[in-house]
Amino acid sequence: MNLLGDNIWINAVIIIVGSGIVVAISAVFGLLYRGVDRKLVAHMQGRVGPPIVQPFRDVQKLLMKESIIPRGAIPWLFTAAPFLAVVATGVLLLYVPLFGQPALLGRYGDVILVLYLLIVPSLAFVAGGFASSSPYATVGSQREMIIMMSYELPLAVVVLAIAWKIGQATAANPFLMSTIGAYPIWTLLGPVGVAGAALMLLALAVVTVGEAAKVPFDIAEAETEIAGGLLVEYSGRNLMLFYLSDVIKAFAMVAVVVALFIPYNLSPYIGVQAALPAGIIDGLFFLVKVFVVMFFSITLIRTGMARFKISQASSVYVLAMTAVTLVGMLLIWIDSMIF
Amino acid sequence: MAVNETEKTTYTIPIGPIHPALKEPVQLVLELDGEKVVNTDVRVGQVHRSIEWLGMNRNNPVQSIYLAERICGICNICHPFCLVLAVEQAADIAVPPRAEYIRVIAAEMERIHSHILWAGVAAHEIGFDTVFYLTWRIREEIMDLIELVFGNRVTKAILQFGGVRRDITKEQLPRIRQGLDYYKSIFEQLRRVFLEDETVKMRCRNVGILSREAALKLLTVGPTVRASGVPKDVRQDQAYSAYADLNVKAITPDMVTGTVVGDVYDRIIVRLLEVAQSIQIIEECIAQMPEGPILTESKMPRLLKLLTDAEGEGVGRVEAPRGEDIHYVRMESGVSTLSTWKVRAPTYINLVAIPTILKGMQIADVPIAFASIDPCLSCTNRAIRTDKATGKQSVIDYEEMHRLSVQKTKELMK
Numbered sequence: 001m002n003l004l005g006d007n008i009w010i011n012a013v014i015i016i017v018g019s020g021i022v023v024a025i026s027a028v029f030g031l032l033y034r035g036v037d038r039k040l041v042a043h044m045q046g047r048v049g050p051p052i053v054q055p056f057r058d059v060q061k062l063l064m065k066e067s068i069i070p071r072g073a074i075p076w077l078f079t080a081a082p083f084l085a086v087v088a089t090g091v092l093l094l095y096v097p098l099f100g101q102p103a104l105l106g107r108y109g110d111v112i113l114v115l116y117l118l119i120v121p122s123l124a125f126v127a128g129g130f131a132s133s134s135p136y137a138t139v140g141s142q143r144e145m146i147i148m149m150s151y152e153l154p155l156a157v158v159v160l161a162i163a164w165k166i167g168q169a170t171a172a173n174p175f176l177m178s179t180i181g182a183y184p185i186w187t188l189l190g191p192v193g194v195a196g197a198a199l200m201l202l203a204l205a206v207v208t209v210g211e212a213a214k215v216p217f218d219i220a221e222a223e224t225e226i227a228g229g230l231l232v233e234y235s236g237r238n239l240m241l242f243y244l245s246d247v248i249k250a251f252a253m254v255a256v257v258v259a260l261f262i263p264y265n266l267s268p269y270i271g272v273q274a275a276l277p278a279g280i281i282d283g284l285f286f287l288v289k290v291f292v293v294m295f296f297s298i299t300l301i302r303t304g305m306a307r308f309k310i311s312q313a314s315s316v317y318v319l320a321m322t323a324v325t326l327v328g329m330l331l332i333w334i335d336s337m338i339f
Numbered sequence: 340m341a342v343n344e345t346e347k348t349t350y351t352i353p354i355g356p357i358h359p360a361l362k363e364p365v366q367l368v369l370e371l372d373g374e375k376v377v378n379t380d381v382r383v384g385q386v387h388r389s390i391e392w393l394g395m396n397r398n399n400p401v402q403s404i405y406l407a408e409r410i411c412g413i414c415n416i417c418h419p420f421c422l423v424l425a426v427e428q429a430a431d432i433a434v435p436p437r438a439e440y441i442r443v444i445a446a447e448m449e450r451i452h453s454h455i456l457w458a459g460v461a462a463h464e465i466g467f468d469t470v471f472y473l474t475w476r477i478r479e480e481i482m483d484l485i486e487l488v489f490g491n492r493v494t495k496a497i498l499q500f501g502g503v504r505r506d507i508t509k510e511q512l513p514r515i516r517q518g519l520d521y522y523k524s525i526f527e528q529l530r531r532v533f534l535e536d537e538t539v540k541m542r543c544r545n546v547g548i549l550s551r552e553a554a555l556k557l558l559t560v561g562p563t564v565r566a567s568g569v570p571k572d573v574r575q576d577q578a579y580s581a582y583a584d585l586n587v588k589a590i591t592p593d594m595v596t597g598t599v600v601g602d603v604y605d606r607i608i609v610r611l612l613e614v615a616q617s618i619q620i621i622e623e624c625i626a627q628m629p630e631g632p633i634l635t636e637s638k639m640p641r642l643l644k645l646l647t648d649a650e651g652e653g654v655g656r657v658e659a660p661r662g663e664d665i666h667y668v669r670m671e672s673g674v675s676t677l678s679t680w681k682v683r684a685p686t687y688i689n690l691v692a693i694p695t696i697l698k699g700m701q702i703a704d705v706p707i708a709f710a711s712i713d714p715c716l717s718c719t720n721r722a723i724r725t726d727k728a729t730g731k732q733s734v735i736d737y738e739e740m741h742r743l744s745v746q747k748t749k750e751l752m753k
């Protein structure tokens with residue numbers, strides 16, 4: 001396949017400009033959602049909390065601060081890691097359907113690629129942590145690697161099960177985001193399968209907390225234990241890049257959950273046909289969906305729990321969540337045997 | 340080709356002196372094997388303020404009471420209480436019964452606020468910030484009561500040799516009862532949050548175990564030793580002040596669970612039950628408190644004369660929120676100040692148990708396990724000398740200090 005199609009120049013411009021717009025808009029909404037999340041947590045804890053625009057101010061402040069490279073660090077890796085993290089999350093956004101629109105590069109990469117791209121920012125965090133030569137960062141990096149390997153398995157099982165079921169319904173490539181969007185998983189299943197898919201959604205919500213590195217899975221940063229862990233030596237612009245990549249990754253991960261499980265658009269249901277109003281309605285509906293997923297999978301969980309130890313977190317994923325997804329997969333299989 | 344066997348090596352990681360897990364400066368040097376703690380070295384000495392020396396060099400012992408209140412911000416009753424008991428023993432001063440009861444009420448209010456403060460800190464250590472905010476909001480009620488009764492949220496400034504400075508009036512009693520009722524109504528909620536929450540159990544059960552034998556051998560005190568199943572409590576064993584009338588029983592975790600593990604969870608149980616016990620003690624005190632004077636000697640010049648003439652030694656023992664606090668005092672006739680004042684805070688003893696408590700734990704357990712003895716370091720310090728060139732540290736003992744002082748004096752006299 002020719003990557004850029006027939007009108008090479010026009011497509012190249014669309015992709016470059018479009019990528020910039022997608023990443024910028026997602027970063028803005030990611031920061032906004034982080035602000036909303038912090039405000040909601042504060043209210044649930046009986047605090048006033050920071051203003052919703054606080055994450056923007058954090059970014060602004062970090063941009064003005066000095067970036068310190070510690071003595072003993074590996075300078076090139078130490079500075080490259082934040083860039084790698086933010087670029088990887090930016091690329092990730094291009095393969096995920098956002099705002100009710102198909103993914104910008106959806107034709108060129110499927111959900112397997114998305115899974116790989118989700119790992120890259122974590123790897124950048126790990127590399128940055130190891131490169132900073134602090135014992136706290138080293139411990140944090142080790143923990144990040146363990147937690148990353150732990151949630152990979154349930155995540156892969158979820159994606160495989162969904163793609164397998166969709167693959168039965170259509171001849172199109174079931175791993176493409178557009179196919180998953182065209183055949184919502186719930187419509188393909190009977191009652192048993194719906195129960196299975198609900199288990200999948202539960203497991204994916206727990207994986208989302210891990211991907212977003214929030215309590216109870218903020219083990220790699222664990223402020224009271226290892227003083228910020230793999231980010232302990234980062235400051236200024238470098239820290240800002242990590243912060244931004246963290247925010248965008250949380251947004252993208254939730255968008256993946258939305259794309260896998262709630263790929264519905266609102267405009268067909270209320271009978272809006274024209275392109276522009278339908279686009280606006282779907283975009284807003286997408287934001288609502290992201291908010292709902294984020295509220296239940298990140299905000300509520302992090303308000304109501306204590307931090308796990310690394311061994312406990314690992315067993316939650318490797319044993320409990322894997323078991324949950326396997327049961328879910330079994331239910332979906334039974335469902336397709338019966339019906 | 341033979342595969343070389345790699346040797347498993349340990350590495351060290353310093354926690355402190357400045358670290359988010361520590362509320363006061365202390366250094367734990369952890370020797371780690373992966374995430375597992377193999378060995379711990381506790382290094383104190385970062386907040387030495389020569390407070391004993393200062394206390395011996397005030398103009399008179401009454402001024403040392405203020406200083407004793409400032410040994411530790413939280414224990415601002417137990418330290419002056421100890422000093423006052425010691426001096427009263429040395430100078431043979433009697434205390435009116437009503438003053439004894441007011442002292443006990445002050446000490447128990449301090450215990451309630453200290454234990455709730457600890458519970459918040461502990462929740463923060465395990466990353467449960469919601470509970471941290473909840474407990475500290477609950478704590479506001481006792482702070483309000485303390486402000487009402489003693490005129491200040493934290494430092495109470497209530498103790499005096501031979502009694503207390505201010506009385507608890509009848510008008511204050513309804514408000515105090517209201518505050519205590521609030522705690523009784525909220526206690527069940529607190530118990531559920533700390534003892535029944537799954538994540539709290541996951542982080543605290545079987546973490547930082549101190550066995551009964553080890554606790555006895557290491558002479559630990561306070562909730563730390565009681566959580567290991569030893570019913571040791573100064574209020575019970577050597578009842579001082581009004582505690583003699585009150586029949587206080589030492590609280591051990593088997594009262595709730597039936598077994599003693601000696602872990603962090605058991606320490607939570609003990610502290611939680613002690614809050615309930617303190618509420619009960621305050622209620623009893625209010626009910627039994629006799630009328631009468633609150634001070635034996637209200638004229639300050641006469642009291643100072645009495646203290647100057649006093650000759651002898653005294654020891655004060657108080658069950659502080661963290662355990663047994665001891666002050667030793669020696670007074671010489673004709674000397675207006677304290678000739679000797681020695682403070683032994685409970686954390687000084689409990690720190691000795693830290694290597695045992697942390698052994699075999701994961702790094703993640705270190706903050707909560709260390710916090711579970713409720714370390715109060717401002718009370719606990721010695722001078723430490725650091726050689727900047729070599730990075731070597733050594734503790735300056737009395738002889739060394741004396742030698743250095745003599746040397747300095749000689750230099751000045753040249």
